[in-house]
Amino acid sequence: MLDVYHAEPGANTLKVLLALKEKGVDFNSHYVALNKFEQHEEWFKKINPNGQVPVIVHDGKVINESTVINEYVDAVFEGPALRPADEYGKAMMRIWTKWVDEYFCPALSYLAWNWMIKSLVKDLTPEEFEAKLQKIPLKEQQDKWRITATEGYPEERLKEWRRQVETSVTKIDSALREHGKDWILGDQFTLADISVFAMAHPMPMGYQDIMNEEDTPHLMAWYNRMMERDGTNAALTMPNKMREEVKLDDRVDVLSKQGKE
Amino acid sequence: MLDVYHAEPGANTLKVLLALKEKGVDFNSHYVALNKFEQHEEWFKKINPNGQVPVIVHDGKVINESTVINEYVDAVFEGPALRPADEYGKAMMRIWTKWVDEYFCPALSYLAWNWMIKSLVKDLTPEEFEAKLQKIPLKEQQDKWRITATEGYPEERLKEWRRQVETSVTKIDSALREHGKDWILGDQFTLADISVFAMAHPMPMGYQDIMNEEDTPHLMAWYNRMMERDGTNAALTMPNKMREEVKLDDRVDVLSKQGKE
Numbered sequence: 001m002l003d004v005y006h007a008e009p010g011a012n013t014l015k016v017l018l019a020l021k022e023k024g025v026d027f028n029s030h031y032v033a034l035n036k037f038e039q040h041e042e043w044f045k046k047i048n049p050n051g052q053v054p055v056i057v058h059d060g061k062v063i064n065e066s067t068v069i070n071e072y073v074d075a076v077f078e079g080p081a082l083r084p085a086d087e088y089g090k091a092m093m094r095i096w097t098k099w100v101d102e103y104f105c106p107a108l109s110y111l112a113w114n115w116m117i118k119s120l121v122k123d124l125t126p127e128e129f130e131a132k133l134q135k136i137p138l139k140e141q142q143d144k145w146r147i148t149a150t151e152g153y154p155e156e157r158l159k160e161w162r163r164q165v166e167t168s169v170t171k172i173d174s175a176l177r178e179h180g181k182d183w184i185l186g187d188q189f190t191l192a193d194i195s196v197f198a199m200a201h202p203m204p205m206g207y208q209d210i211m212n213e214e215d216t217p218h219l220m221a222w223y224n225r226m227m228e229r230d231g232t233n234a235a236l237t238m239p240n241k242m243r244e245e246v247k248l249d250d251r252v253d254v255l256s257k258q259g260k261e
Numbered sequence: 262m263l264d265v266y267h268a269e270p271g272a273n274t275l276k277v278l279l280a281l282k283e284k285g286v287d288f289n290s291h292y293v294a295l296n297k298f299e300q301h302e303e304w305f306k307k308i309n310p311n312g313q314v315p316v317i318v319h320d321g322k323v324i325n326e327s328t329v330i331n332e333y334v335d336a337v338f339e340g341p342a343l344r345p346a347d348e349y350g351k352a353m354m355r356i357w358t359k360w361v362d363e364y365f366c367p368a369l370s371y372l373a374w375n376w377m378i379k380s381l382v383k384d385l386t387p388e389e390f391e392a393k394l395q396k397i398p399l400k401e402q403q404d405k406w407r408i409t410a411t412e413g414y415p416e417e418r419l420k421e422w423r424r425q426v427e428t429s430v431t432k433i434d435s436a437l438r439e440h441g442k443d444w445i446l447g448d449q450f451t452l453a454d455i456s457v458f459a460m461a462h463p464m465p466m467g468y469q470d471i472m473n474e475e476d477t478p479h480l481m482a483w484y485n486r487m488m489e490r491d492g493t494n495a496a497l498t499m500p501n502k503m504r505e506e507v508k509l510d511d512r513v514d515v516l517s518k519q520g521k522e
Contacts, residue, residue, distance in 0.1 A: 058349075061349050063349070063352050063356075064356070065355075065356050065359060067359070068352050068355045068356055068359065069352075071351075071352070071355065072348055072349070072351075072352045075348040075351070076348050087333055087336040087337050088319075088322050088324070088333070090332075090333075090336075091324050091329050091330075091332070091333045094326075094329045094332065095324075095325070095326050095329055098326060098328070098329065098362070101359070101363065102362065102363060139424070139428070163400070167400070
């Protein structure tokens with residue numbers, strides 16, 4: 001029995017959905033509405049005390065952290081292997097997924113939060129917002145909500161995160177160019193592709209000026225290969241209730257402006 | 262043939278030395294003098310373009326990132342297993358080592374850098390310092406050197422990192438108390454103990470007010486068990502040339518003051 005608690009396909013949720021769909025694993029989907037702050041409700045914090053999606057419950061055992069979930073999913077379920085068989089290959093894959101978690105994801109995530117949270121909380125009174133904040137278990141997450149819902153991050157930090165996004169895009173494009181193969185590690189499609197794509201997926205929408213056919217042709221070709229996979233299609237067509245319920249205005253315009261000179 | 266490029270036993274270098282010594286793996290030790298900025302020299306950047314230790318070269322294959330190195334070392338060399346045999350246990354171990362990399366280590370590391378770098382660069386002229394900076398390959402590392410060598414981080418950020426260190430110490434103590442076993446994951450000594458200890462090792466020196474017998478008895482008992490291991494002793498008695506050559510004054514005093522109200 002596999003239960004998956006997740007939001008709409010995007011970011012860390014998309015990472016886990018991609019692995020499950022690529023392996024062809026059956027699971028019970030439990031949608032957690034981030035725009036309704038369900039991840040901070042008591043019932044959910046009993047499953048993941050950090051108050052974050054995704055989290056899986058497999059035969060009664062709870063696992064959080066999307067990167068770790070994917071390694072576990074690959075190890076225990078049938079389906080195509082998503083990790084290299086040799087230990088050196090595994091290490092190279094781990095360096096990519098670790099880099100996504102520690103560098104690429106935080107940079108993108110801070111920029112996205114800075115743009116998104118105002119929209120999510122705009123209908124709340126200050127008292128209602130404060131009540132929501134009090135339910136967030138991690139102090140760092142509380143701070144992120146408070147800052148992004150009010151004044152936002154300072155321009156200097158937005159600029160540095162944008163620079164990190166640019167550096168990341170160049171790094172991926174160069175790696176693909178240098179080995180000239182289809183996937184991040186070379187011939188085998190792995191969790192490294194899944195980790196990178198889970199973050200890069202919305203980029204052609206908000207970062208056309210740094211990720212495009214001219215400047216990063218190898219990255220774009222890889223992106224198009226990813227979009228053609230059955231696993232990617234199955235993951236991306238999971239319900240996206242936030243897109244239906246919340247009007248997130250002017251995404252492209254805001255993302256393309258913040259953090260720029 | 263295993264070559265290990267490392268600094269004195271501490272932080273991420275200690276993490277890898279502990280795993281190697283626990284497994285009883287023979288290796289060629291290559292000491293990289295951080296106080297002489299050797300990690301930014303061209304010969305070293307040919308091995309690790311990031312200009313960071315530790316890095317290993319095994320049968321011609323280069324692996325960086327201490328956490329990944331340890332998983333590789335455990336997988337390919339003889340000696341006691343440092344990871345749980347079952348996949349759920351592996352996932353729980355990975356969540357601990359990931360948390361050390363993303364939370365505990367950065368908080369400790371920023372505080373230590375803020376105190377240490379001034380001592381390291383105090384004999385350089387501004388021109389000499391700038392020349393050293395230009396050799397650092399990662400922009401983030403350049404920024405860290407520049408800030409800590411001059412005005413240091415703002416008090417507000419030091420305070421937040423100190424709070425994260427306190428939160429970390431409480432989290433480890435609670436985990437040990439709750440399961441009542443000897444090691445981080447329970448009965449088996451694993452890479453989770455190694456990752457946590459590599460960071461916690463200097464804490465009884467600089468953070469006695471938050472890590473002590475009274476407030477964190479389970480953490481202190483675990484720390485003492487760690488200190489009694491042959492692997493720990495073998496790693497900690499590796500050459501510590503920085504301690505011999507650089508006088509890092511008033512460590513306890515500085516660390517116990519910074520980031521406090």
